[in-house]
Amino acid sequence: MSELETHHGEEPHIVSPKIYVLIAATLLICTALTVAASYLELGPWNAVVALGIAVFKATLVVLFFMHIKYSSKLMKLTVFAGLFTFLALVGMSMSDYISRAWGSF
Amino acid sequence: MSSIVSLPDQTTAxxxxxxxxxxxxxxxxxxxTGDHKRIAMLYLxxxxxxFFIGGALAGLIRLELLTPQSDLMATDTYNKVFSMHGIIMIFLFLVPSVPATLGNFLIPIMVGxxxxxxxxxxxxxxxxxxAGGSLTLWAMINGGVDTGWTFTTPLSTHYVNTNVVTTGLAIFVAGFSSIFTGLNFIVTIHRMRAPGMTWFKLPLFVWSHYAASILMVLGTPVLAIAIVLVLLERxxxxxxxxxxxxxDPILFQHLFWFYSHPAVYIMILPGMGVISEVISTFSRKRVFGYSAVAFSSVAIAVFGFFVWEHHMFIMGVSxxxxxxxxxxxxxxxVPSSIKIFNWAFxxxxxxxxxxxxxLYAFGFMGLFTIGGLTGVFLGASGTDIHLTETYFIVAHFHFVxxxxxxxxxxxxxHFWWPKMTGRMYPEKISQLAAVVTFIGFxxxxxxxFLLGMLGxxxxxxAYPPEFQVLNVFSTAGATILGVGYLLPMIYLVWSLKYGKIAGANPWQATGLxxxxxxxxxxxxxxxxPVVTQDAYDYEWLERQKEHEVTQVG
Structure with a gap:
């Protein structure tokens, strides 16, 4: 119940247009960076760079456009739960892929 | 035999x-309707x-296995029958069974x-x-699917000509129904508890549904991805x-079992919630180690995401x-046995x-324990190599x-039937049904289990003739089991009109x-309501009753 009360009592955080414009500009710059990086010959690292930039952009969107930076701890935990599950899926699957060939050379 | 049932005077009720x-x-x-109780009844x-379609398919499987030759149906028909049995029973019965019916009906009331x-x-x-169910039926009528319920690649993507796409879409759609149920429960339990209803006053039924809902919301999207990838591949x-x-064909199994192992807990956790309520009510005691049982549900939900590869030990993984x-x-x-021990205490x-x-709860405790312990045989990678893909594994997951x-x-x-319909089911025949189900099962x-150990x-x-005796046992048991499931169907419908009037609290139970x-x-x-009492506080219930009497006096 205390949670319910604070939820209703909470003032909605107002984000200034300046921040939104700044974030939008950063996202556009990152998009340009992704395009530029695709012209470099990095072998398998091309994908890594592209994904790295994409993750950075997604983080900005979640934090600012989706207001998670200003939300309650419960909201942050909810986002973290999704991230944690995803990391479990990728991380634990990798435990198979990196070690599958061990001992066979 | 003593009984706690107290019904109102039938002549005036x-x-x-x-x-x-x-x-x-x-x-x-x-x-x-938007009423959670009516939606629960629609789901029921x-x-x-x-369930009865899936059960009929199970009957066909057992009939075919009565004899060593494949004589009742062709081998590819048999493949379709057991595939549809698995798909219908898992995605259309077990996953929504308790959450979408009892959970839907009870969770809002339990949190006030x-x-x-x-x-x-x-x-x-x-x-x-x-929509998912109709698509599945449509796929079944149009020639069925024979990949097994696991849609394993490359069989499902390269080698079969059956309705993989339609069935896959059906599972995809049904998956979203499960996600929505889970989402609804999580938000309701967080945001809509009555004044005074703290987390540790919640009935354990609500805790176990909370844990299952987390699995539904976080796990089911991965199944959806895996199925979409199979469809795109095809x-x-x-x-x-x-x-x-x-x-990599094994990547599919990683994705599939990342959902489908937690799905086992999506199925069993709400059931464990039911057992906590029933055991407490019929032994007139607060559940022993309330917070241990509550947290063991959450622990099962978390650990459930870290074990999926035990389905794949012989598939060529590292x-x-x-x-x-x-x-x-x-x-x-560990958390599963915490629950069993606490119920025993x-x-x-x-x-x-x-x-x-x-009686059903006792059946659960015994059979689930056997099912869980044989799971240890299969989780140990050494014995798994001998036992997996045999009837041992079939027996194991059917026990669970x-x-x-x-x-x-x-x-x-049975426990909430009087609450849902206002009428009691007939006690004697339903006790018989519980015993018949246990024996038949x-x-x-x-x-x-024995067939699996024998290989x-x-x-x-078809199977070698030396396995026939045990298979005949199994088929004979299935007919008894079938009677055990038909009986409740008949007498519960009968009780809708002829059952005794139950009154508000026939079991003298404490839940809201x-x-x-x-x-x-x-x-x-x-x-x-304003909640001041703990869950399972039978003394509080007694005081409530005294209070009522003095008011009348």
């Missing part, structure tokens, strides 16, 4: 005129329909709310379920699972990762009575899913749902 069933009339008032009817947080999403979830050949295009997953699998045994020195829900979950479902249906599935592989229509009229009002409570 009446079903309350205003309740959620009589509030509105007409078919549209049901099809467009639909899952019962699919008027409805779920999103009533329209709740209704949408039922429509998605129906239709346009994107090559994620195709080694000739740089893909030996080293097998070692890791084998060890992690043993972890899940709840019984200790309790005033136990043996009404039907309690049918012996465990279905027993819990029937316990819950053991006859059907125990021989399959009979699963998923074949028992303090309101049966069947409940559409808005559940006349006024939102």
């Amino acid at each position: 009446r079903i309350p005129k205003r309740n959620y069933l009589t509030n509105e009339n007409g078919i549209l008032s049901w099809l467009l 009817i639909s899952i019962t329909f699919f 709310a008027k409805d779920l947080a999103f009533p329209k999403i709740n209704l949408l979830s039922w429509y998605l379920y129906l 239709t346009i050949g994107i090559g994620v699972f195709d080694p000739t295009k740089g893909g 030996n080293y990762s097998t070692l890791v997953f084998s060890l992690l699998t043993m972890l899940v045994a 709840t019984l200790y020195k309790g005033s136990i009575t043996f009404e039907t829900p309690m 899913m049918v012996g465990g979950m279905l027993m819990a479902f029937l316990a819950g249906i 053991n006859f059907t599935f125990f021989p399959q 009979m592989p699963r998923r074949y229509a 749902e028992w303090q309101i009229q049966s069947p409940p009002l559409t808005e559940n409570f006349v006024e939102i």
Whole structure:
């Protein structure tokens, strides 16, 4: 119940247009960076760079456009739960892929 | 035999005129309802329909296996029959069974709310379920699918000509119905608890549904991705699972079991919630170690995401990762046994009575324990190599899913039937049904452990003649089991008209749902309750009753 009360009592955080414009500009710059990086010959690292930039952009969107930076701890935990599950899926699957060939050379 | 049942005087008792069933009339008032109780009833009817289709397919499987030759049906027909049995029973019965019916009906009442947080999403979830179910039936009528319920690549992507795409779409759609149910429960439990209802005053039924909801919301999208990738591979050949295009067929199994192992806990956790309520009520005691049982549900939900590879030990995964997953699998045994031990301690020195829900609950405890312990054989990577893909594994998961979950479902249906309908089921015949189910179940599935140890592989229509005796046992048991499931179907429908009037609290139970009229009002409570008592506080219930008497006096 205390949670319910604070939820209703909470003032909605107002984000200034300046921040939104700044974030939008950063996202556009990152998009340009992704395009530029695709012209470099990095072998398998091309994908890594592209994904790295994409993750950075997604983080900005979640934090600012989706207001998670200003939300309650419960909201942050909810986002973290999704991230944690995803990391479990990728991380634990990798435990198979990196070690599958061990001992066979 | 002693009994705690206390019914109102049958000569004067009446079903309350205003309740959620009589509030509105007409078919549209049901099809467009936002009332969680009505949606629960719609779900109950639909899952019962699919249960009996899945059950009929199970009957066909057992009949075919009566003789060593494949004589009742052709081998590819047999493949389709067991595939459809698995798909219908898992996605259309077990996953929604307790959450979508009992959970839908009870969670808002147990937390002291008027409805779920999103009533329209709740209704949408039922429509998605129906859409998924209809697509599955359509696929079955149009030639079926023969991949097994696991859609394993490359069989499902390269080698079969059956309705993989239609069935895959059906599972995809039904998956969203499950996500919506889970989402609704999580938000309701967080945001809509009545004044004074803290987390540790919640009934354990709510805790276990909370844990299952987390799994539904976080796990089901991964299944959806895996299924979409199979469909794309089949239709346009994107090559994620195709080694000739740089893909890996085992990647599918990683994605599939990442959902489908937690799905086992989606199925069993709500059942465990039912058992906690039933055991407490019929031994007149607070559940022993309340917070341990509550947290063990959450622990099962978390550990459930770290064990999936034990389904794949012989599929060509890395030996080293097998070692890791084998060890992690043993972890899940801990919270499960915490529950079993705590229920046993709840019984200790309790005033136990043996009404039907309690009989089913005892069935659950015994059969689930056997199912869980044989899981240790399969989680240990050494014995798994001998036992996997044999009838041992079939017996193991049927002990957990049918012996465990279905027993819990029937316990819950009998326990809350008076609340849902306002009428009692007939006690004697339902006790008989519980015993018949238990006997039939053991006859059907125990021989399959032996068959598996002897090496009979699963998923074949024919088998060597030396396995026949045990298979005949199993088929004979299945006929008894079938009677055990038909009986409740008949007498529960009968009781809708002829059952005794139950009154508000026939079991003298403590939950908020028992303090309101049966069947409940559409808005559940006349006024939102203020909760001061702990869960399972039988002394509080006694004081409430004394209070009532003095007021009348």
